[in-house]
Amino acid sequence: MNANAIKAMLTSAAVVALSCGAAVAEQEPAPGVLVINGDIEITTEVKAPDYIDGLDMAYSGWRFRASETQAFELDDFDNPGMIFVEEAQVVWDTVDGSEGKSCASCHDGPESMKGVRAVYPKWNEAAGKVTTIEDEINNCRTTRMGAEAWDYNSDTIRSMNGLITLQSRGMPVNVAVDGPAKETWEKGKELYYARTGQLELSCANCHEDHYGDLIRAEVLSQGQINGFPVYRLKDSVLTGVHNRFKGCVRDTRAETYSPGSDEFRALELYVSSRGNGLSVEGPSVRN
Amino acid sequence: MAADAKPRVKVPKSAAAGEVITIKTLISHIMESGQRKDKDGNKIPRSIINRFTCDFNGQNVIDITLEPAISTNPYFEFDATVPEAGEFKFTWYDDDGSVYEDSKPISVG
Secondary structure (H helix, E strand, C coil), X not given: CCHHHHHHHHHHXXXXXXXXXXXHHCCCCCCCCEEECCCEEECCEEECCCCCCCCCEEECHHHHCCHHHHHCCCCHHHCCHHHHHHHHHHHHCCCECCCCECHHHHHCCHHHHCCHHHHCCEEECCCCEEECHHHHHHHHHHHHCCCCCCCCCCHHHHHHHHHHHHCCCCCECCCCCCHHHHXXXXXXXXXXXXXXXXXXXXXXXXXXXXXXXXXXXXXXXCCCCCCCCEEECCCCCEECHHHXXXXXXXXXXXXXXXXXXXXXXXXXXXXXXXXXXXXXXXXXXXX | CCCCCEEEXXXXXXXXXXXXXEEEEEEECCCECCCCECCCCCECCCECEEEEEEEECCEEEEEEEXXXXXXXXXXXXXXXXXXXXXXXXXXXXXXXXXXXXXXEEEEEC
């Protein structure tokens, strides 16, 4: 065997070793097709947008869950998140505040909210910043209904978000990352890659570098938020995006930002954009 | 009466005579176990659904005793044979004496 042949063998061994390393770093989820109520087809994988460097494909968190958890979403009757949507429907029709209005007074049925969830967070010209669905709910309550704003992370606002989100279920997430929202998006990106806490972990360390791998007993997802608000089996209520962010940041042993803070707004916009093209899936079910 | 208790059932609208169908039921309920304490250390009193029954045309299909360890919003899924057209009647019994009912007709053919 001549020197060249040995060199070639060593090179191919190195290539094998490298590709093994990549396979350990991120693992594609098992194939799976999500059709809700035998009717609504949900896109759970899509080519990641060009402006996302760290992902080739975007996968909904549904794909990383165990089959028993996945099954909750196949039929709305089995989806515990729907209980909260039903509660929100009652609130939707209930008059509150000094103006004597309910949501329905201006918006008729919640069907009028179709498409909203797909494009939020979104630039609000009047507010001069990027706002979330929670912000817009409270904007309606304070400026049009003459009612008090709900706490950003209250059960009521999460349920209402669930009702609004449901109207867009199956539509592709399509948040704008350019124009006036660009600055906020850049800030969100910076936060996504910023290491925080005693453990010095960024979002990307887990959700970009190690999705599909185990973190203790759980399989890491890409941290996509197309399924929010999400019914978490451990919480038995709908969870909002910011609340989930808070839990993740806390787990890096950092002081967290608050739900409703500008930091989490920016992060929500950026993380949403990582899943542009995935279907709106909320209210989804996760563990 | 627990303010948030609301029963839901899912039964096929029709079936063939003698067919086995799947019934799904869920009631929203806090199912407070009676084992927990509030912030001040006082015991939170037990408040659960303690019994669930399903009858078909007066004949009992299923009769379940619920215990405090059952989670919030109890869900039951079970099979039933449909010999004839009729009505499924569902009843939930609350610790506080409230009774929640729902019913679903089913046709045969």
